[in-house]
Amino acid sequence: MPEADKEGERYSADIPQKAPGFFLKGSHQYDWGLKNRLARTFNPQSGRTVMLAIDHGYIAGPTSGLERIDLSIVPLLPSCDALFCTRGILRSVIPAESQKPMVLRASGGANVLREDMSDEEIGMDMDDAVRLNACGVGIQVYIGSEFETRNVHNMTKLVDAGIRTGMPVMGITAVGKNMKRDAQYFRLSCRILAELGATYVKTYYVEEGFETVTSSCPVPIVMAGGKKLPELDALTMAYNAIQQGASGVDMGRNIFQSDAPQAMITAVAAVVHQNLKPKEAYDLFRSLKTNK
Numbered sequence: 001m002p003e004a005d006k007e008g009e010r011y012s013a014d015i016p017q018k019a020p021g022f023f024l025k026g027s028h029q030y031d032w033g034l035k036n037r038l039a040r041t042f043n044p045q046s047g048r049t050v051m052l053a054i055d056h057g058y059i060a061g062p063t064s065g066l067e068r069i070d071l072s073i074v075p076l077l078p079s080c081d082a083l084f085c086t087r088g089i090l091r092s093v094i095p096a097e098s099q100k101p102m103v104l105r106a107s108g109g110a111n112v113l114r115e116d117m118s119d120e121e122i123g124m125d126m127d128d129a130v131r132l133n134a135c136g137v138g139i140q141v142y143i144g145s146e147f148e149t150r151n152v153h154n155m156t157k158l159v160d161a162g163i164r165t166g167m168p169v170m171g172i173t174a175v176g177k178n179m180k181r182d183a184q185y186f187r188l189s190c191r192i193l194a195e196l197g198a199t200y201v202k203t204y205y206v207e208e209g210f211e212t213v214t215s216s217c218p219v220p221i222v223m224a225g226g227k228k229l230p231e232l233d234a235l236t237m238a239y240n241a242i243q244q245g246a247s248g249v250d251m252g253r254n255i256f257q258s259d260a261p262q263a264m265i266t267a268v269a270a271v272v273h274q275n276l277k278p279k280e281a282y283d284l285f286r287s288l289k290t291n292k
């Protein structure tokens, strides 16, 4: 008889990593400013965040749903915990009166016209993130790509600047076209980003073994949304990610490309902060959509 597969046991996904004196995994030994920025981005009561990702224009131009951010996204601001956007959109469109924490896309250089989008550079100075009163910066790293070493250096330079200024750095595990999206790949890339100093990591959900991705990553993971899915599927994915150890979501298209973005972000928030089950969250989405 073949031996039972015990690999999953080594991750002890059911034993939470301790963070004495602070609510967020792996973040209890930072200085006050960095912790304060994290406590604004992640809700200290639930320990989780609903970050609304609208940075797509930096590689894709006026993406469907983001043609007029003033009209489509600004009304959603009260319903998210944080916004992930570029400094260009922040300065030109997001009202400075907003109390929402802003996490700024800090890389650039490639775009959708290029075959390989991993050829990126740092796209903004940490000085500017501080000037903009940001609560974090985000940068992606394509582990296994041709430009991996440069991607990694881009992130570690931001991490050094983040430590100097108290600015959290969200490392994003970008995936090249030819890479396999499975738990083994995301365990590798999330862990590498955390070991190299990312304050938290944004990564994709996988059906099999996602709890091994979250449990082997010593810092919080937020789930990336990915391409638009039917609402029930997107809510199920968010629910599963949260139940399997994610500390929130950073979703874009599955919210702003929904035919009822306000209803969708409210349903996502109920999944993230109140552990609402997918079917109940979908019922909530449908009733809010009907009553809008």
Ligand code: 5RP
Pocket: 053, 054, 055, 056, 084, 140, 172, 173, 174, 224, 225, 226, 227, 250, 251, 252, 253, 254
């Ligand atoms: C890709 C990114 C994106 O720019 C964006 O934030 C993705 O959002 P979504 O996939 O949910 O539309 O970070 O790595």
